[in-house]
Amino acid sequence: MTLPAPLAEIVSDFAELADSDKVTLLLEFSRELPDLPESLKPEAMEPVPECQSPIFLSVDASDASAVRLFFSAPPEAPTTRGFASILHEGLDGATADEIAAVPNDFFHDLGLSSVISPLRLNGMAGMLTRIKRQVSEQTAS
Structure with a gap:
């Protein structure tokens, strides 16, 4: 599997944990999501309808050597x-x-399928699909 080093490290961290600790780590990640820059408003961003929450x-791929990602999640x-x-x-x-x-199903290697419903995992797949599409569209020109 080909993953950027930071993502490979996250996958490795999850793989080493028991199920209950995976949930704890996921909740820790939820508290670490950076705030949006003031110039970016959620209504100007792409929704991810596969997610059960809004x-x-x-994506800013204007510099293909360092793509920037921004998320708004309650x-x-x-x-x-x-x-x-x-x-x-x-x-x-x-x-x-x-x-x-990045493989479209890399998130299975996090080992969350035993503690998170498949419907919720589809949300992560939806996010990755949109990120990849936006990167492709922005770098095609």
Whole structure:
């Protein structure tokens, strides 16, 4: 599996934990999601309807050597916020090619399927799909 180093480290951290500790780590990630810059408003971002909670994302791939990711997720949705934070920490600053190479199902390697419903995991898949699409569209020109 080809993952940028920060995302590979996160996957490794989750893989080493018992199920109950995986939930705790996911909740820790939810508290670490950076705030949006003041210039970026959620209504100008792409919604992720696969998520059970309202989440929005934006990608800036104007510099393909360091793609920037932005997420808006409500604090009362810690699972979704945790997924967004994992993607932010693991992919923000990666190259467009590194992001394109991330397997669409990498999140299964986090080992969360025994503690998080498949419907919620689909939300993470939806976020990654949109990130990859936006990167591809922005770097195609």
